[in-house]
Each structure stands twice: as C-alpha cells, then as structure tokens.
Amino acid sequence: MIKRLICLLCVMAIGIAQAKAEQGCPYASSVKYMDGHFQAESGSALWQSPNVGLSDFADRFVGALFTPGKGQERENGFLEKCVYRMGSGGVVALRYGVPGKLNTMSLTSTLYWQPTRDLLGQDVYICQDSQPDNCSFTVRRLN
Known part of the structure; x- marks a missing residue:
C-alpha cells in the first residue's frame, strides 16, 4: 500500500513539474517601464525590451x-519576442531572458501558433491572439 502511495505521489509531482514548464507571454498589465x-x-x-528611452x-x-x-520543427527553437501595443500607439517587443543556460524552447500543442515565412524567407511561427496564455511555449534548460 505504501509503495502505491509513493508511486502516485511521484507521478503527481512529475505532472506538476511539467505543467510549470509551460509558459506564455506576460500580460500587458504586468509590463512596466523601468530604467529605460x-x-x-x-x-x-x-x-525585457531594448532601451526605448x-x-x-x-x-x-x-x-x-x-x-x-x-x-518547421515545433520542438526545437526560440521564442523571439512578445509584442505589445502601447498607450501612445507605438509597439514594443519583449524578449525572454532567464538566468543560467537555456537549451531550447518548444511550442505547446495549441492551435494558436501558425506557420509562415518572415520577410527574409525564414520559417517562423506567429501567434496573433489577444490572450498571452494562448501563445504558450515550453523552456528546456541544460542541467
């Protein structure tokens, strides 16, 4: 009985850890201006955005x-930017940064990411949705 309980707790912990790995772009309300x-x-x-001044x-x-x-591989790539419309009508892009080594990112299995090509002919995925959570991805770090 105790072995079954321990196995169940391990399975639950793995599921929780995997759920935390999925992320989305920040909500507009959490974007603040600090130090340029x-x-x-x-x-x-x-x-963080580039210096906007x-x-x-x-x-x-x-x-x-x-x-x-x-x-068009969804499992190995990098989230380039999350884009926001500002109060003045301008646009700002935030880039993902995390302490430590970053191995790769992958897109979650959502219908919101659409394959397309950028102006240079490179394969990209674009997510155009009003909810940042719908533009989700997973981060894999080197250990």
Whole structure:
C-alpha cells in the first residue's frame, strides 16, 4: 500500500513539474517601464525590451514570434519576442531572458501558433491572439 502511495505521489509531482514548464507571454498589465526598458517578470524569467528611452504603458498584447531550429520543427527553437501595443500607439517587443543556460524552447500543442515565412524567407511561427496564455511555449534548460 505504501509503495502505491509513493508511486502516485511521484507521478503527481512529475505532472506538476511539467505543467510549470509551460509558459506564455506576460500580460500587458504586468509590463512596466523601468530604467529605460519595458519589462515584466514571469517566474524566474525576466522579459525585457531594448532601451526605448521614454515612458509609456502597455495597452494590449498583440502576439508572439517563434523561430524553429530547422524547417518547421515545433520542438526545437526560440521564442523571439512578445509584442505589445502601447498607450501612445507605438509597439514594443519583449524578449525572454532567464538566468543560467537555456537549451531550447518548444511550442505547446495549441492551435494558436501558425506557420509562415518572415520577410527574409525564414520559417517562423506567429501567434496573433489577444490572450498571452494562448501563445504558450515550453523552456528546456541544460542541467
């Protein structure tokens, strides 16, 4: 009986750990202007824009861009940016940053990521949805 209980707890812990690995772009309400950048924290990750030099507020989430490692492979690539429309009408992109080594990212199995090609002919996935959670991905770190 105790062995079954321990096995059940291990399975539950693995499921919880996998659920935490899935992430999405930050909500517009969590994007703040600090020290010349727009940024948001999500777990251990810091999302940050390039230096923009002027204060504004993120009005709404616009979408996200994922670049696969090869072809249209969803399991190995990198989330390039999450894009927000600002109160002044401008656009700002936040990039994912996490302490330590980052191995790869993969797209979760959602219908929101659509394959397309960018202006340079590179295969990319784009997510255009008003809910950042729908533009989800998984981070895999080197141990």
